[in-house]
Amino acid sequence: MKKAVLIPADFRDAGRKVFEDANIEMIAVKNVDNEALIQYGDQVQGAVVMLDQISNDTYAQTPKLKVLSRVGVGYNNIDPAGAAANGVWVTITPHANYNSVAEAILGAILMAARDTYQRQQLLLAGKWDQGHATAGHDISGQTLGIIGYGRIGHALAQKAAALGMKVVINNGAHHKKLEVGTEVSLDELLATADYVSLSAPVTKETTAMMNKQAFKQMKPSATLINFGRGQLVNHGDLIAALKNHEIHSAVLDAFQQEPLPVDDELTKLDNVFLTPHIGGGTIDAMDRGCHDAASEVVRVLQGKKPQWPVNQL
Ligand SMILES: NC(=O)c1ccc[n+]([C@@H]2O[C@H](COP(=O)([O-])OP(=O)(O)OC[C@H]3O[C@@H](n4cnc5c(N)ncnc54)[C@H](O)[C@@H]3O)[C@@H](O)[C@H]2O)c1
Numbered sequence: 001m002k003k004a005v006l007i008p009a010d011f012r013d014a015g016r017k018v019f020e021d022a023n024i025e026m027i028a029v030k031n032v033d034n035e036a037l038i039q040y041g042d043q044v045q046g047a048v049v050m051l052d053q054i055s056n057d058t059y060a061q062t063p064k065l066k067v068l069s070r071v072g073v074g075y076n077n078i079d080p081a082g083a084a085a086n087g088v089w090v091t092i093t094p095h096a097n098y099n100s101v102a103e104a105i106l107g108a109i110l111m112a113a114r115d116t117y118q119r120q121q122l123l124l125a126g127k128w129d130q131g132h133a134t135a136g137h138d139i140s141g142q143t144l145g146i147i148g149y150g151r152i153g154h155a156l157a158q159k160a161a162a163l164g165m166k167v168v169i170n171n172g173a174h175h176k177k178l179e180v181g182t183e184v185s186l187d188e189l190l191a192t193a194d195y196v197s198l199s200a201p202v203t204k205e206t207t208a209m210m211n212k213q214a215f216k217q218m219k220p221s222a223t224l225i226n227f228g229r230g231q232l233v234n235h236g237d238l239i240a241a242l243k244n245h246e247i248h249s250a251v252l253d254a255f256q257q258e259p260l261p262v263d264d265e266l267t268k269l270d271n272v273f274l275t276p277h278i279g280g281g282t283i284d285a286m287d288r289g290c291h292d293a294a295s296e297v298v299r300v301l302q303g304k305k306p307q308w309p310v311n312q313l
């Protein structure tokens with residue numbers, strides 16, 4: 001009997017072709033979430049997952065399921081141990097989007113350096129404010145603090161250094177050999193960086209690591225950039241720090257609650273720039289991600305170990 005997988009409706013052709021070539025049937029649904037997994041639980045051996053939360057209770061109703069393949073890197077929407085306990089691999093696509101995210105962060109820095117978004121808002125409101133005193137800084141010579149020196153952090157460090165930024169890096173307790181930049185303590189990074197960029201995973205240590213205390217340690221002229229996960233930041237403390245001008249601004253692509261409620265306090269501030277989790281969402285990255293995610297499913301359904309598992313069976 002033909003094997004079947006659950007895919008999101010917008011799954012790209014680059015991934016569909018991998019399934020077609022392996023003669024695997026695709027069942028497309030709007031969101032591959034608990035509801036869809038339960039609905040097709042007696043049919044599918046694999047599923048491609050985006051950012052929907054998958055609960056451990058679901059596996060009781062997915063007897064054939066062997067693999068949940070994430071298009072993306074963060075897997076805080078799935079419990080890898082819970083999946084493994086039910087005989088389900090969880091895989092990610094580590095090569096697909098790190099450079100795209102690094103480019104997006106670089107864009108955020110360049111834009112924040114000139115308050116570009118805020119200046120457009122003023123212009124559109126009829127205020128031609130050329131005010132030189134508040135016209136921002138060159139990024140060359142400024143300090144970028146990178147928290148989380150993995151794939152994204154490394155790519156970002158290279159790009160920022162090439163543009164003349166001073167780069168300081170903190171990778172928690174995991175020391176890494178650096179090609180550019182200097183490893184510093186978290187305290188030093190927060191105190192010296194003009195831009196603090198988050199690219200660490202969500203763990204016990206990193207959850208809400210950017211809190212009231214951390215914002216007080218940052219320079220009042222500094223910008224927080226979060227293209228990691230919303231859970232890294234205490235939402236209420238960030239709003240207070242922005243309102244009280246304890247930090248200059250924030251560029252945010254990830255939020256504690258996604259979608260960000262349209263009436264969230266953040267949306268009312270004029271020193272923020274918000275995007276809907278698009279850091280790794282270029283067409284190129286999604287083509288690579290869908291291709292790699294499908295390849296992982298095919299490997300598992302062919303009885304092989306996946307290339308990029310985040311759990312072990
Ligand atoms: N906005 C987006 O679209 C988007 C896209 C891709 C990834 N992400 C997020 O970015 C994160 C990083 O992605 P990546 O591919 O670089 O992952 P990665 O695993 O390559 O790098 C993460 C790095 O963080 C380090 N780290 C762990 N604990 C830390 C701590 N307490 N303090 C500082 N550093 C710590 C790790 O040692 C590792 O070097 C992902 O977990 C995901 O949540 C977001």
Ligand SMILES: O=C(O)[C@H](O)[C@H](O)COP(=O)(O)O
Pocket residue numbers: 050051071072073074075097277278279280281
């Ligand atoms: O499709 C999306 O929502 C994202 O582009 C993609 O899933 C990125 O996920 P991440 O790499 O942040 O885990």
